Amino acid sequence: MADPHVIDKRATVPAGGPGRLPRWVALVRHQIGGLGGALVIVVALELLTRFEVLPSRYLPPPTVVIERLVRLLGEAVAWQAIGLTLLGWFLGLLIATAVAVPAGLLLGTSELAYRATRSIVEFLRPIPSVALIPVVFLVFRPGSLEGTVFLAAFAATWPLLVQVIYGVRALNPVQMATARSFQIGRMATFLRVMLPGATPYIATGLRISSTVALILVVTGQIIMGAPGIGLEINRAREGSDVALMYAYVIIAGVLGLLLNTLFARLERRALHWHPSQRTVAR
Amino acid sequence: MRLKNSVYVAAEVVTPVLVLLVILWFTNAGSSFFLPPLQDVFVAFADNWLFALVPTQLVPSLFRLFSGYLIAVVLGVGIGILIGKSPRIRRQASPVIEFVRAIPPPALLPFTLIAFGTGDEAKIILIALVCVWPILLNTVDGITGVDTTLRETGQSYRIARWDTLVHVDLRAASPQIFAGMRAALPLALIIMVISEMVGATNGVGFFIVQAQRTFAIPQMWSGIILLGILGYVLNLLFTLVERRALAWHRGSRADAV
Helix, strand or coil: CCHHHHHHHHHCCCCCCCCCCCHHHHHHHHHHCCCHHHHHCCCHHHHHCCCCCCCCCCCCHHHHHHHHHHCCCCHHHHHHHHHHHCCCCCHHHHHHHHHHHHHHHHHHHCCCCCCHHHHHHHHHHHCCCCHHHHHHHHHHCCCCCHHHHHHHHHHHHHHHHHHHHHHHHCCCCHHHHHHHHHHCCCCHHHHHHHHHHHHHHHHHHHHHHHHHHHHHHHHHHHHHHHCHHHHHHHHHHHHHHHHHHHHHHHHHHHHCCCCCCCHHHHHHHCCCCCCCHHHCCC | CCHHHHHHHHHHHHHHHHHHHHHHHHHHHHCCCCCHHHHHHHHHHHHHHCCCCHHHHEEEHHHHHHHHHHHHHHHHHHHHHHHHCCCCHHHHHHHHHHHHHHHHHHHHHHHHHHCCCCCHHHHHHHHHHHHHHHHHHHHHHHHHCHHHHHHHHHHHHCCHHHHHHHHHHHHHHHHHHHHHHHHHHHHHHHHHHHHHCCCCCCCHHHHHHHHCCCCCHHHHHHHHHHHHHHHHHHHHHHHHHHHHCCHHHHCCCCCCC
16 A cells, blocks of 8 residues: 555645646545545435335435425425524523633632532533433423423533633633733723633633534424424424435524534634634644 | 642542432422432332343343444445555545535434344444444544555565555554444443434433333433443543554654544
């Protein structure tokens, strides 16, 4: 086998070649080249299900699912489900941010507050939030948006809180001391030193929390019957419309992918100046 | 203003006790139906989980959890090595992996329900299916990030392929593999609970939903507390294992605390 790193380099640099193709052609070709694997898998699935190697009763051929997906995207039901899912995700993440960022800043700056609450946070954090589903069943109206938002907010708070605490505690002490020497005031110290210093950590926390919030919203819809993509997936299963079920699963995946990409971008933006970016490239 | 260390220690001890007392007082004073007196919950906990229901509810849950998790570790590390070793496969596979990973895991629950039914295997498959991604991705990252000098040194000494794989690649990638395994652990617990809430006849998830349906509120809370303890203990066990396995790593890197 040749040195893998040579191949690696050739693979990542868009192949312009001596033909001097325009840059965008090379870029498009590069992008499509990465999709070959996906294509192979789709074709293989198509053949396996068409010839009933895999039971098409559970796994309809991809073309059938894609056709159903295209039709589905023309229906209002799908967009309503997407909208409600995004709404639940957004409210959950918003509440989590509103709770976790101030609390994290406080716990990060005050050693006393940190020590006093450490054991409580450490105990509450590992509780799988889905364990609270029965409580949500009792407290909120069954199938209500509030219930799923509560679940999502509860679950999304912890990763963010921990990141904010780390972020504040990882502040460079020299920077804090400098701010104090220049007597720039508490407010300015907070806005100019602490907040920018903790921003990369907050961005990472937001990315993790966003994923968690989406997971919990979909869970709430599947288990508790709140309207949205999860409920539609469950309905399709109960109605034995398997193609429709997979169409919704694909929609959920695309949604997750879009949100991931969005927050990963935000994170890279927030991190671009940070020393951690030089050593740990993620 | 520098407070004495003893004040911190006191705060660390007093606050949880205080919180516990407030909850005790609150649940006894208020007559909320959802918040039974704390002592009732503790009694229910002792009745159920010390250790009357352990064989019938907890053991099946743990069996599913560990089976699914182990399958995910084996598959994730195995396929991760394959992908990580070959840049070509990696380029072709990564869009697929990125997409499947982005699907919120519970969305796959109906799929395993219709494809594999409601038995143990359906739950184990779902846990494995969800946990495999963080492990796989971290293994790929770890293997691709292995220092070339290490590998070339192995080649110069004509160390056999298998030995290079085990002692150089896997060793060097193990901190990242462990990071992936750590990320997968809470996922396994979450999926275990969810899968037991839909179409199950036993397990801790089944127990708390059943308790809620029959309005056995203290029982329900006892199950939730058990899940909390389970999450805590699993995390603790993992940290212990990781510390042992990566002892060489922590020593060799001064900046990693």
